[in-house]
Each structure stands twice: as structure tokens, then as C-alpha cells.
Amino acid sequence: MTTHNPPTSYRRRYRRALPVRAAYSLRPLLWVGPAIGLIVVVVLWPVVVLVRASFQNIAADGFVVGSAGWTNYSNLWHEPALAGVVLRTVIWVVAVVSVTLLISLALAQLFNQRFPLRRAARTALIAPWAASVLMTALIFRWALDPYSGAVNIILHALGLVKLGSNTADWLGNPTWALVWMMIVAIFVSLPFTTYALLSGLQTIPDEVYEAGRVDGADGWRSYRTITLPLLRPAILVATVINVINVFNSFPIIWEMTRGGPGYETSTTTTFMFILKQAFIGESAAMSVVNFLLVIVVILVFLRVTRWREAVT
Numbered sequence: 001m002t003t004h005n006p007p008t009s010y011r012r013r014y015r016r017a018l019p020v021r022a023a024y025s026l027r028p029l030l031w032v033g034p035a036i037g038l039i040v041v042v043v044l045w046p047v048v049v050l051v052r053a054s055f056q057n058i059a060a061d062g063f064v065v066g067s068a069g070w071t072n073y074s075n076l077w078h079e080p081a082l083a084g085v086v087l088r089t090v091i092w093v094v095a096v097v098s099v100t101l102l103i104s105l106a107l108a109q110l111f112n113q114r115f116p117l118r119r120a121a122r123t124a125l126i127a128p129w130a131a132s133v134l135m136t137a138l139i140f141r142w143a144l145d146p147y148s149g150a151v152n153i154i155l156h157a158l159g160l161v162k163l164g165s166n167t168a169d170w171l172g173n174p175t176w177a178l179v180w181m182m183i184v185a186i187f188v189s190l191p192f193t194t195y196a197l198l199s200g201l202q203t204i205p206d207e208v209y210e211a212g213r214v215d216g217a218d219g220w221r222s223y224r225t226i227t228l229p230l231l232r233p234a235i236l237v238a239t240v241i242n243v244i245n246v247f248n249s250f251p252i253i254w255e256m257t258r259g260g261p262g263y264e265t266s267t268t269t270t271f272m273f274i275l276k277q278a279f280i281g282e283s284a285a286m287s288v289v290n291f292l293l294v295i296v297v298i299l300v301f302l303r304v305t306r307w308r309e310a311v312t
Helices: 008-026 027-054 069-076 080-109 117-125 135-145 148-159 174-201 206-214 220-232 232-246 251-255 266-274 281-304 305-312
Strands: 056-058 064-067
Touching: 027 056, 027 281, 056 251, 056 281, 069 281, 080 117, 080 174, 080 232, 080 266, 080 281, 117 174, 135 148, 135 174, 135 251, 148 305, 174 232, 174 251, 206 220, 251 266, 266 281
Parallel strands: none
Antiparallel strands: 056 064
16 A cells, blocks of 8 residues: 655645644634733732632731631621621612613613604713712712702602701611612613613514514514513623622712611622721622622523523
């Protein structure tokens, strides 16, 4: 049996072509490399540092004085306020995200219609999104001032409250403070969610609705059987991003109540910051727990909503 070896000139050309082929195979790294590097530096490395800090004994001045083992997590577990803070965080996230999605669905459907000044209305919706969240929370805190706030002045004019000793202290009452903070969180979350759903609505072809009308689907039935199923990918994206943002929301709560009175309006994010002022290692442990809670909530949500079916 004879073997045919390629000519020497062909082998030389092949060897010279190998570096060129390797260079072409590495070209995608020019595009994804910076993004991967940014993720490693901004996301992954801080997580590594945070986890390491949660197992260290860190003095109040920030110096590491040795290993703490699982002591920080044990101390965190025995914090009397932890259970209430976690429960309040769940209520906070579920309420804000759910109400935001419901209102945004209605607004997206409205802005998808043609009406006078539609462009101006869409532009006005961006204002809460463009403004600083901290500034928005500060404005609402001023408006809720017991004596000079716009809310009580309007209610006083309507005869619903009296200015003076019986003035409603909205942010001094934990229940009402949480409600008002939810209102602010919904207010600043509406623009992104509405535009995310609006972009999904605009991808639905008119032919689908025409075919539905032929089959007798109109009004609410059309919205339930055509719009919502086709809008599912946009709803999924908006929900995941909102859950992450609301879960980690800090400026609204801190600026309006500082998490008080006591810990009555604290979520895990503000509780973590409060712990940091005295117990840095325990605060790092709370940060790790907070991070894991977000991951678990997102994974459970994706599992329940069967996200693979929604995006395919």
C-alpha cells in the first residue's frame, strides 16, 4: 500500500497559513474581550473580595485582625432583627415589582396606541427615569414632612388632617413609611418597565391580530390569548431586572427613613449598611447572604416561568 505525501511547497504554505487561521479564530476576542474583562473586574473580583471579608475579623477602623471563621455568619444569624428584615425585603420586592408590572402593562398598551401628543407623553415618562433616584426620594421626603409637606397641606385643605399636634407623620409610622417608599420605588421603576414592554408590543405583527379577529378573538380575549403570550419575553426581562434593582434598592429607603424607626423599614440592603458602621465582618456576611438571596430568587423565578420556552 502506498501513501501519497503532499508536496513540500504545499506543506510550507499550510504551515504559513496556520498563524493566519489562528489569528482569525481569535478575532471574536477583540469584541468580547473588553466585556469579559469588565465583568471580571467589576463583578467577579468584588464578589471574591466580599466572600473573603465575610470570613475575616475586621476592626471598626477597617484593619483585618485575623480570621473569624464562621463567626460573622453565626452572629448575623442571631441578630434579633434579621427575620423581620428578610420578610420585609420579600414583601418590598414582590409588591413593588408586581404593581410596577401591572401599571406598566397598562401604560405600554396606552402608548402603543395613536393619540394626540403621544410623543410628548412618551418623553414625559422618561423624567422619573432620568432624574436621580436620591433626588426623587428627597423630594418625596420633603413632601411628606408632617408640618410643611405638600401632602399634609393638601390633606389639610381637604379637611382630612389637622396641622399641628395631630398631623399625620407618614414617615414616622413604619407601615405608612413602607407604603410611601413602595410608591416612590414604583414611580422610579415605571419608565424602564413601560418602555421594555412597549418595545415588546411593537414587535407583535398586526397580521396576528387580524388572524385572531377572524377566529373571533377580540378585546380582552385577544389581549389574553395573543398579546400576553407574545409579550412574555419582554415581561420576563423586565421582571428579572426589576427584581434585581428593587432588591438592591438603597437610596429610596435610606434617604426617606434611614431604615427606621429602629429597623422597622429596613431591607437587607440597608440592614447591611447599618451593620457596616459597627460590625464590618458581619456586614460582609450580610452582603454575601443578600447576593445569594438575589441569585436564588432569580433562579426560582426563571424556573417557575420556564424562561427557555419564553425566549425560543
